[in-house]
Amino acid sequence: MGRLLPLLLMAAGMPAWTAQPVRARHAMVVTRERHATQAGVAVLRAGGNAVDAAVAVGFALAVTHPTAGNIGGGGFMLVRLADGRTAFIDFRERAPKAASRNMYLDSSGKPTEDSTIGYRASGVPGTVRGLEYASQKYGKKPWEEMLRPAMELASKGFPVSYGTAQSLRSSARGLSRFPESKRIFLRDGKYYEAGETFVQPELGRTLERIARLGAKDFYEGETARLLAQDMAEHGGLITAADLKSYTVKERRPLTGSYRGYSIVTAPPPSSGGVGILQMLGVLEGTGYEKAGAGSATAVHYMTEAMRRYFADRAEHLGDADFVKVPLSGLLDPNYILKLRKSIEAERATPSSQVHAGVFTGHESAKTTHYTIADAEGNIAAVTYTLNGGYGSKVTSAGLGFLLNNEMDDFAPKPGEANMYGLIQGEANAIQPGKTPLSSMTPAIVLRDGKPYLALGSPGGPTIINTVLEVIVNVLDFGMNVQDAVNWPRFHHQWMPDELRLEPGYSPDTIALLEKRGYTVKPVNAQGEVAAIRFINGWLEGAPDPRTEGTAEGY
Numbered sequence: 001m002g003r004l005l006p007l008l009l010m011a012a013g014m015p016a017w018t019a020q021p022v023r024a025r026h027a028m029v030v031t032r033e034r035h036a037t038q039a040g041v042a043v044l045r046a047g048g049n050a051v052d053a054a055v056a057v058g059f060a061l062a063v064t065h066p067t068a069g070n071i072g073g074g075g076f077m078l079v080r081l082a083d084g085r086t087a088f089i090d091f092r093e094r095a096p097k098a099a100s101r102n103m104y105l106d107s108s109g110k111p112t113e114d115s116t117i118g119y120r121a122s123g124v125p126g127t128v129r130g131l132e133y134a135s136q137k138y139g140k141k142p143w144e145e146m147l148r149p150a151m152e153l154a155s156k157g158f159p160v161s162y163g164t165a166q167s168l169r170s171s172a173r174g175l176s177r178f179p180e181s182k183r184i185f186l187r188d189g190k191y192y193e194a195g196e197t198f199v200q201p202e203l204g205r206t207l208e209r210i211a212r213l214g215a216k217d218f219y220e221g222e223t224a225r226l227l228a229q230d231m232a233e234h235g236g237l238i239t240a241a242d243l244k245s246y247t248v249k250e251r252r253p254l255t256g257s258y259r260g261y262s263i264v265t266a267p268p269p270s271s272g273g274v275g276i277l278q279m280l281g282v283l284e285g286t287g288y289e290k291a292g293a294g295s296a297t298a299v300h301y302m303t304e305a306m307r308r309y310f311a312d313r314a315e316h317l318g319d320a321d322f323v324k325v326p327l328s329g330l331l332d333p334n335y336i337l338k339l340r341k342s343i344e345a346e347r348a349t350p351s352s353q354v355h356a357g358v359f360t361g362h363e364s365a366k367t368t369h370y371t372i373a374d375a376e377g378n379i380a381a382v383t384y385t386l387n388g389g390y391g392s393k394v395t396s397a398g399l400g401f402l403l404n405n406e407m408d409d410f411a412p413k414p415g416e417a418n419m420y421g422l423i424q425g426e427a428n429a430i431q432p433g434k435t436p437l438s439s440m441t442p443a444i445v446l447r448d449g450k451p452y453l454a455l456g457s458p459g460g461p462t463i464i465n466t467v468l469e470v471i472v473n474v475l476d477f478g479m480n481v482q483d484a485v486n487w488p489r490f491h492h493q494w495m496p497d498e499l500r501l502e503p504g505y506s507p508d509t510i511a512l513l514e515k516r517g518y519t520v521k522p523v524n525a526q527g528e529v530a531a532i533r534f535i536n537g538w539l540e541g542a543p544d545p546r547t548e549g550t551a552e553g554y
Contacts, residue, residue: 354494
């Protein structure tokens, strides 16, 4: 909170000093947890590149940040290489072959909790195969070397932070429903205190096998056998065949422009990249930025852009391998102009009056993000997840890792809200082998063809708006990257029709927003950004003061 306080004062119209990012000349790692940050920096110092470090960080977080770090989940990696090539690696979870459209509805047609907790909530994990794919294609260090930090953290243990201790305790109700989770993460009710050493021998052995045998162990070997057996014994859907058939998909990143900057970001099955590009397009030309960051006018225009995009998201976004996503229509300059013109300067448009666009031509909670830049000019921005905090709350017997509850990112009942209150449509209905729609939005901003800003965030549907806000804080409001990350955030997702504000907005600003017609709802915190800015030969790392995040470089 110490780094956040100056920005809260600024948002309230009071003078305050500027928060400073972590600066380095050569390389930078920004993550949610200090041991993971240190693992990434060690890899870079040993001659690894940004992708090598991203692999090491991903496995380290699976040990030290169990609420979201994972090998039982999935995610995305956005890569920009020093030679200008870009890649988007999709290792998102997939629906098991036994999944069906109405699998989470009871006899009366009402959604059950099975999509959020327990064995049936899990999609086929992709993290291990995704990180191996990235390592083999874009890394240069030996695979086993990248897993060594995670293996040591699991087998030898690490001191539990205050935040992790509190997080485990607050999640006890769900974790205690499953014996392995209760034993490992809650010590059968003897909760971990800050500073105590957390040793995970089962996870250590699993990581050792993966290090020695590669991802094949997780998808076809002993780990696969034990996971499929545990699923079968507890009514889960993931089978040995599901694991064996899992494939990583490398996709072409979405690209766009804003005020002379180039944006490289996530394509479907992420809904985040198209959202960022559409909302930036709506804002460009409004002059909203002249009112200043944190002003009622700036919040109003940004919120109206958010509201309109999330209406489109509900109707049109899904896995482009299964449904036609109208990307060209959603990003068409004429459609964006229509959206911009529909915003009234002094009045909020009720969400009941905002509807998704109609296009005749078609084309194809807890999460964590980390951002890495190496001395060669390569960048890796990774967002991966278990979905809810601690995922499905299930720890697979004998393996030591938590499983995701990613099936709730589908529309268990199209047209009704999921665990995030987010309404999703037919395009995101459950189908075997399909990838659930995601909000994860790793992004890289270029200026004159060179990296200028790289970032991402967790937070369910708030991810998209959080990334948008940090981008415009830097590009439009002239903040340094740490101030941009610290600045109080807000969120609107069309439905429910409410504007969620972090602390820091003045009573006058809130009153002006309410006068415009907004229903304002206070929230404690939104998102968890890890950002790097490239400026004047320096790398500036900005962890998020809302978390225990750290940045380190050299």
